[in-house]
Amino acid sequence: MTSAPVREGPAAPTGPARRRTTRREHPARRGLPARWTRHASAWLWLAPALILFAVFKFVPMARAISMSFKEVRPYLGDRWVGLDNYRAVLGDDAFRAAAGHTVVLAIGETVGSIVVGLFLALLLEGTARHLWFVRTAVFLPTVTAMAVVASLWRIIYYPAPDGALNSVLGWVGLGPAQYLDSPHTSLLSVMAVGVWRGAPYDMMIFIAGLAGVDRSLYEAAAADGAGPLRRLWHVAFPAMRPVFAIVVTLAAIRGLRIFTEIFLLTNGGPNGSTEVVMTLVYKLGLERNELGIASAGSMLLLVATVVLTLLAQTMRRGRA
Amino acid sequence: MKQQLDTALGLGAVRGPIGRIIKIAMYALVVFVFAGPLLALLVSAFGRVTDPTKLSLIPHDLTLDNFRTAFDQGVLRYLANSLIVVGGGLLLQMAVSVSAAYALARKRFPGVRLVLFLILSTMMLPEEILAIPLSLVLADVPVIHVNLVGSLAGMIVPVGAWAFAILVMTEFMRDVPLELEEAARIDGAGDLRIFWSVILPVCRPALGVLGIFGFTMIWDQYILPLLVAQDSRQFTLALALRSLRADEQVGTGVLIASALLALLPSVVVFLALQRQFMRGLTSGAIKG
Numbered sequence: 001m002t003s004a005p006v007r008e009g010p011a012a013p014t015g016p017a018r019r020r021t022t023r024r025e026h027p028a029r030r031g032l033p034a035r036w037t038r039h040a041s042a043w044l045w046l047a048p049a050l051i052l053f054a055v056f057k058f059v060p061m062a063r064a065i066s067m068s069f070k071e072v073r074p075y076l077g078d079r080w081v082g083l084d085n086y087r088a089v090l091g092d093d094a095f096r097a098a099a100g101h102t103v104v105l106a107i108g109e110t111v112g113s114i115v116v117g118l119f120l121a122l123l124l125e126g127t128a129r130h131l132w133f134v135r136t137a138v139f140l141p142t143v144t145a146m147a148v149v150a151s152l153w154r155i156i157y158y159p160a161p162d163g164a165l166n167s168v169l170g171w172v173g174l175g176p177a178q179y180l181d182s183p184h185t186s187l188l189s190v191m192a193v194g195v196w197r198g199a200p201y202d203m204m205i206f207i208a209g210l211a212g213v214d215r216s217l218y219e220a221a222a223a224d225g226a227g228p229l230r231r232l233w234h235v236a237f238p239a240m241r242p243v244f245a246i247v248v249t250l251a252a253i254r255g256l257r258i259f260t261e262i263f264l265l266t267n268g269g270p271n272g273s274t275e276v277v278m279t280l281v282y283k284l285g286l287e288r289n290e291l292g293i294a295s296a297g298s299m300l301l302l303v304a305t306v307v308l309t310l311l312a313q314t315m316r317r318g319r320a
Numbered sequence: 321m322k323q324q325l326d327t328a329l330g331l332g333a334v335r336g337p338i339g340r341i342i343k344i345a346m347y348a349l350v351v352f353v354f355a356g357p358l359l360a361l362l363v364s365a366f367g368r369v370t371d372p373t374k375l376s377l378i379p380h381d382l383t384l385d386n387f388r389t390a391f392d393q394g395v396l397r398y399l400a401n402s403l404i405v406v407g408g409g410l411l412l413q414m415a416v417s418v419s420a421a422y423a424l425a426r427k428r429f430p431g432v433r434l435v436l437f438l439i440l441s442t443m444m445l446p447e448e449i450l451a452i453p454l455s456l457v458l459a460d461v462p463v464i465h466v467n468l469v470g471s472l473a474g475m476i477v478p479v480g481a482w483a484f485a486i487l488v489m490t491e492f493m494r495d496v497p498l499e500l501e502e503a504a505r506i507d508g509a510g511d512l513r514i515f516w517s518v519i520l521p522v523c524r525p526a527l528g529v530l531g532i533f534g535f536t537m538i539w540d541q542y543i544l545p546l547l548v549a550q551d552s553r554q555f556t557l558a559l560a561l562r563s564l565r566a567d568e569q570v571g572t573g574v575l576i577a578s579a580l581l582a583l584l585p586s587v588v589v590f591l592a593l594q595r596q597f598m599r600g601l602t603s604g605a606i607k608g
Contacts, residue, residue: 038427041511045423046435048416052481057442059462060453067453123346125327134347136594137355143590143597144358144583145540147558151565151579152357155375155572164360164375200354204601210328218328228329236328257448260542264562278448285452286547294452305444 061302064295072291085296094272095280095297102276102301105191106255112195113251114244117202122232124203125210135207142201150264153193154180180266183273190265190274194258202247209243210236249312256305277301358583365580368573375576386577393570394552395578398560402539402582405475405556409538412480414530418523420481421489422515426501442483447543454478455547474548475556479538485530488600492526493519528596532589539586557582 068085070078089095124135141149156164157179166176179189213236221231259278262268268275268283277297285294326332334343360375368381420439424432447454458468458478468474496519504514520527545556552563557578564575590597 039429042423042427042429045419045427045511049420049439049481049486050435052416052477053438053442055457055462056454056478056481057445057450058438060450060457061445063453063456064450120350122327122329123331123350125329126332127326128332130347134351136591137351140355140358140587140590143536143586145542145558145586147542147561148361148579148582151561151575152361154565155576156357196354201601204598208598208601213328215326218330231330232328253444257446259448259451263542278451282451286455291452298449298452302444302449305449309444 064298064302067292067295068299070292081292085292086300088293089296089300094275095277097272098275098277098280101187101274102256102258102278104187105194105258105276106252108188108191109194109198109255109258110248110251112191113198113202114247116195116199117247118206120199120203121206121210125207135203139200139204141197142204144197146197146260147264149193149197150261153196154265157189180274181270183271186266186270186273190261193265194255194261198251198254202251205243205247206240209240213239245312245315249309252308252312253305256301256308358587361576361580361583365573365577386573389570390574390577390581393564393574395557395560395564395574395581397553398555398557398578399581401472401554402556402558403585404472405541405545406535406538406585408472408476409479410531410534412476413482413485413534413538414527416480417482417485417489417530418515418520418527420486421493422519424486424490425493425496426519439483439486442481447478447541451543451547454544458548469548470550470554471548472554475541475545475554478544479541482534482537484537485534488529488533489523489526492523492529496522525596525599528593529600532593532597533600535589536586 071081159178159181161176180186217235221235262279266274268279281294281297284290360377363379364375458474504518545559
């Protein structure tokens, strides 16, 4: 694990160009019909994946786009309403508040996870056996299902003075808080759970990134009289730029579609203080059956995700 | 004495009693913060929990009552559902991934770039964003007009195709030497034989990566089961936690015991396949 450098993003589609030079055509299989069957067999191997993607990703996306321009009326037939759904969503104070909470949560969880994850990575970097043990223990929240995390933290956050977290805070003389039950602290409390679960994941990616930094650069910097902090700032961080880019992109995209945490921790409450776009869309679509307006909301979120992804891609390319 | 700098901060070189104590205190703190709550879940599940305020790290009053009551509430059935979904979903996902990866890594055909682009683009289409239309599609699957709502199949089939798994597998298969395949082809083996007895055995380490990531991803599923389950008979453990919580009668002990049951499989699988997990994390560096 420690020796593998982090590669940029998902598997880059460089295959065909690279293989063209290495692959030898089998003489007996040349000619049009042979090539045709070979192509057909490639599509056969791909068919299960493509069919599943079509049915469960692309068809739903197409329907979301089409519904977002319609008033969906079961049994009566849908009515084309143009941009009315989008106007309704954008003009809705609840949606704007939810969008605001989503952005705050996405930024807060991204930054929080990166700062805490970096701290953990620097503390726990190394090959010693006890470090491996601590890293494994710290990583466990990331593999825990969100439903478990949410159930656990609702108990930890129990707002009575003798609740679990309030007791711990009591040891160091901090007063009891209401956490999820007060509109003032609810968003922050949800964010803390996100950081608790996200930071160890970032830690592992940072550790992999740190492992790729040339050790002789540390020695050289030390020989020039640079202390640990300057070594970090001038040697380690610049080398880890691509790693930061990946972590930020992934965390931001994950943050925008946040649903399960909110649904299970607060379901948008108290008083709408933690309502995010996806919980609002879920309520509009599946509880109030406003399918058109809900679809318009989802589409806006999708557009935001796509824009963010493209932005991150161009930024990453620009730096490289 | 020359220090060896093998980490950014060089903490491994910190010596002396004070430095040691500070280091150990920091390790204890981070373990307490990140693993403490999960350990408390484990300990409390076997304790007598009367009210929702007590999570304990120290075992006392050991009992299995929480589990007994939980089983009376049908938690075993939810656990079985979860295991069926994760087992079926994982098998399907691995089969679909290796099959697609074989075409992407080993075949040349027009449109390969478009296919890769489409697969990558599904990473921007998570279940959350598609929830509303997905629920309609699940109720009436296009072309074959099957209703998947209310059946575990509705939680299994949609997780079958996962871009991350396909891309990791494709990357791995590209590195399998072509000579292996060509030797088999000269011996007269067809695609299927080559795939089954040449490519797959070589890819066993990658199957471990797919296994651990797929397990974690499917075990973590929430919105898909939420859209598919119609009543408690199809509940997975994750869904059941919410209704157990809402049920004042059953008490926090039962909730904690059920949460532990939902926690343990993922922790066990992670610990068993940790090496593969780290490899996937650092090579793909994605979890879409």
